[in-house]
Amino acid sequence: MILAEVKNREIDLHQDADDALILSCMQKQKKQLEDTLPLFEQGGRTDLVNAYQDQMAVLSDYLPKQLGVEELREQLSLFLAAPEMLSLPEVAVIGRAIGRFKDVADTTTIKELVEALRHK
Numbered sequence: 001m002i003l004a005e006v007k008n009r010e011i012d013l014h015q016d017a018d019d020a021l022i023l024s025c026m027q028k029q030k031k032q033l034e035d036t037l038p039l040f041e042q043g044g045r046t047d048l049v050n051a052y053q054d055q056m057a058v059l060s061d062y063l064p065k066q067l068g069v070e071e072l073r074e075q076l077s078l079f080l081a082a083p084e085m086l087s088l089p090e091v092a093v094i095g096r097a098i099g100r101f102k103d104v105a106d107t108t109t110i111k112e113l114v115e116a117l118r119h120k
Contacts, residue, residue: 001029002022002025002026002029005025005028005029006021006022006025009021009024009025023063023064023103026059026062026063027063027103029059030056030059030060030063031106033052033055033056033059034056036052037049037052037053037056040052064103064104065104066104066105066106067101067104067105069109069113072101072104072105072109072110072113073113073117075101076097076101076110076113076114076117077117079097079100079101080093080097080114080117080118090114090115090118093114093118094110094111094114094115097110097111097114098110098111
């Protein structure tokens with residue numbers, strides 16, 4: 001599945017895959033598995049739950065270690081304290097934070113933490 005996703009993205013972007021593209025495809029696949037897992041649990045499909053958990057474990061082995069919420073909050077606090085971040089609008093700060101931390105944290109979590117830290 002990962003190879004198909006990478007190939008599709010190569011075609012869409014008209015460029016060869018690089019590490020960032022492959023990483024993005026792997027993260028997308030893991031997110032899809034995570035989102036689908038509760039549905040299979042509710043439906044009593046333990047066979048699919050086990051298969052998806054195995055696939056997520058394999059993907060996790062190859063993806064960068066994800067930061068916990070508190071660790072991410074600390075790093076975002078330092079990131080937001082930079083002088084250039086103080087004068088930017090919130091949307092721009094969120095965009096830069098996502099660009100910086102997207103490989104090690106969920107983008108929704110990054111956005112929520114940036115908003116919370118900026119409104120303290």
